[in-house]
Each structure stands twice: as C-alpha cells, then as structure tokens.
Amino acid sequence: MDTVIGPYRLVRRLGQGGTGxxxxARDPEGRQVAVKVLHPRLAADPALRQRFRQEAEAASRVARSCTVPVLEAGLDGGRAYLVTEYVEGQDLRRRVEEHGPLTGSSLDALAVSTAVALQAVHAAGVVHRDLKPSxxxxxPLGPRVTGFGVTRPSGTSARAGKVASSYMxxxxxxxxxxxAASDVFAWGGVVLYAATGRGPSADGEDRPAGHAGPDLTGLHGALRDLAGRALAVEPGNRPSAPTWRPSRHGVRRPARRRTCSPGAGSSSTRRPGAARPPTARTAPPVTPAPT
Incomplete structure (x- = not known):
C-alpha cells in the first residue's frame, strides 16, 4: 500500500468499522500514526461532515489521561480523516479471545485506566458513547481508550442508527x-468482559442488556461490587462520575509500569494541541511540539 491522504502516507490497514x-500511517517526519478515513458515503453527506467536525473538536478537548489523543483532522478532496497517536498492541477483545480473561494486576490496570480515561472524557464535556472491548x-503504557471517532458533545442525541450491543x-x-451514566454502564461491561470473556447481557451474548441483569460470576471483591453498580439498568442507580474511580473503592492501583497515569502519553509521538477541525487544504499541518 502506498496511498497518501493529506500529508500522511498510509502503510497498511489496521481495521474497519461502520464509519470507516x-x-x-506515517506523518511527514516519518513517525507512525493511526489514520481513520471515513467511508465516502459519510464524507459526502454535509450533515455528517458537520458531525465529523464537531467530533474532532470535541475529541481535542479530552486530556491525555489514559486515552489515545487526536492529533489532526482534515479533508483531502472528498475524503475526511482523523489522525491519532498509534498505539502498538492488541485491543482487549482480541486479547481475551486469544489468551483468555485478565486476572490480578492486569485486570486492576484495565479497570483503573479505563475509568481514568472516561473521567478525562467527561471532564471535557464529552460522552464517548461507544466504549467496548475493541x-x-x-x-506499552497500559490500557488506553480510543474510539473518539464516535464521540459526541454532551447534550446531543444518542440516536446514530448503530446496531445496539451489550455494551450499550x-x-x-x-x-x-x-x-456520562451511559459510559459508566459500558465501563462495567468492559470490566466484566475483561474478567470473564462475557458481555453484560444476561446470556453473555452481544445484544442489549435486559432487566435480568448480568452474570457477575468471575468478578470478585470490590471490583465485582463496583461493576455491578455500574451495570444498573436505571442510570440514576449507577455510580456518578466523580465517585466511581476504582482506586477509591478498594481496587488496587497497579504499578506504574502496568497502567497509564493522568497526563501519560506515548513516548514516541508528539504532543497534540487542540485538533483542528477539517478544512479543505493540501498543505501539511504545522507539527506540534514534541513531548
């Protein structure tokens, strides 16, 4: 593959989803980045281009705490793209499928890091909306949350025509x-999956959770209690964002090398400023200062 979009040279495809x-890819300085390219049918829709612009602006407000930061957003002809840091490693879904559930300090790292990430998302006035194992x-720096191509500023509609899953x-x-309470529910589902390989629906299948409640077998102690509360059917019964950090509920904070910390970022990529909204330009972006 030798395709160029904006100033970025695409190296190989990492994956695909419903939106792109x-x-x-490599930036003009040769550094690795991840580039999400929206499907042409979406980029051609003016309303969806506006949504893309809003999402890029929203993502730029999210702190680097256990997240994968957005570096750049742009339009190249009819193609809309979003650039993030590249994180080498498996996603949680593939890790559990290939090696089984997480245990001990690895599970604690997952719970703490994803909670810290969502707190950074919510502090920016953003709702992730699509947190799931993938x-x-x-x-190398521990679990980090990505997927900001589907974030939406707080107060906007949740209707997106997506197929509902058990993490929704x-x-x-x-x-x-x-x-924010919807993200808390998804966090509980992700922790349950990490510990058991099952989603939060009553039968563990990938469909919306019902009123029967999830099977928490495989979770123990404080983490079981916190995940169970996060998975409450009624949003008002879930822990609120300021109080649900696992380390405040008896879940061990792992050693620094096993988890990210507030403000942590990739050691090999640059520090992003606010991601610029898409513009129809061909000149390379100004390179932000390195970390």
Whole structure:
C-alpha cells in the first residue's frame, strides 16, 4: 500500500468499522500514526461532515489521561480523516479471545485506566458513547481508550442508527440521549468482559442488556461490587462520575509500569494541541511540539 491522504502516507490497514477504515500511517517526519478515513458515503453527506467536525473538536478537548489523543483532522478532496497517536498492541477483545480473561494486576490496570480515561472524557464535556472491548488498546503504557471517532458533545442525541450491543446502556439502546451514566454502564461491561470473556447481557451474548441483569460470576471483591453498580439498568442507580474511580473503592492501583497515569502519553509521538477541525487544504499541518 502506498496511498497518501493529506500529508500522511498510509502503510497498511489496521481495521474497519461502520464509519470507516483505520490505517497505520506515517506523518511527514516519518513517525507512525493511526489514520481513520471515513467511508465516502459519510464524507459526502454535509450533515455528517458537520458531525465529523464537531467530533474532532470535541475529541481535542479530552486530556491525555489514559486515552489515545487526536492529533489532526482534515479533508483531502472528498475524503475526511482523523489522525491519532498509534498505539502498538492488541485491543482487549482480541486479547481475551486469544489468551483468555485478565486476572490480578492486569485486570486492576484495565479497570483503573479505563475509568481514568472516561473521567478525562467527561471532564471535557464529552460522552464517548461507544466504549467496548475493541476500543481499549493494551499498549506499552497500559490500557488506553480510543474510539473518539464516535464521540459526541454532551447534550446531543444518542440516536446514530448503530446496531445496539451489550455494551450499550439500556437507555441508549432505546434511542434516548446518552450521558456520562451511559459510559459508566459500558465501563462495567468492559470490566466484566475483561474478567470473564462475557458481555453484560444476561446470556453473555452481544445484544442489549435486559432487566435480568448480568452474570457477575468471575468478578470478585470490590471490583465485582463496583461493576455491578455500574451495570444498573436505571442510570440514576449507577455510580456518578466523580465517585466511581476504582482506586477509591478498594481496587488496587497497579504499578506504574502496568497502567497509564493522568497526563501519560506515548513516548514516541508528539504532543497534540487542540485538533483542528477539517478544512479543505493540501498543505501539511504545522507539527506540534514534541513531548
């Protein structure tokens, strides 16, 4: 593959989803980045281009705490793209499928890091809306949350025409507005999956959770209690964002080398400023200062 979009040279495809494809790429200085290219049918829709612009601006407000930061957003002809740091490693879904559930300090690292990441998302006034195992990357600095191509500023509608999964909160699956409590539900589901290989639906299948509640077998102690509360059907019964950090509920904070910390970023990539909204330009972006 030798395709160029904006100033980035695409190296190989990393994956694809309902909104586009993700590629490993190199920036003008030769550094590795991840580039998400929206499907042409989406980029051609003016309303969806506006949504893309809003999402890029929202993502730029999220701190680097256990997240994969957005570096750049742009338009190249009819192609819209979003650039993030590249994190080498498996996503949680593939890790559990190939090696089985996480245990001990690895599970604690997953729980703490994803909670810290969502707190950074919510502090920026953003709702992730699509947290799931494949949106958690297990890199050298520990678990980090990605997937900001589907974030939405707080207060906007949750309806997106997506197929509901078991990580989607019940109110979100009903088409109601997603809020921070919806992300808390998804966090509980991700922790349950990490510990057991099962989603939060009553039968463990990938479909919206019902009123029967999830099977928490395989989770223990404080983490079982916190995940169970996070998976409450009613949003008001879930822990609120300021109080749900696992380390405040008896979940061990792992050694620094096993988890990211607030403000942690990749040691090999640059520090992003606010990601610029898409513009129809061909000149390379100004390179932000390195970390």
């Amino acid at each position: 494809e993700v590629f490993l 949106a958690v990357l297990l890199g 909160a019940p109110e979100q699956a009903r088409g109601e507005e997603a809020g």
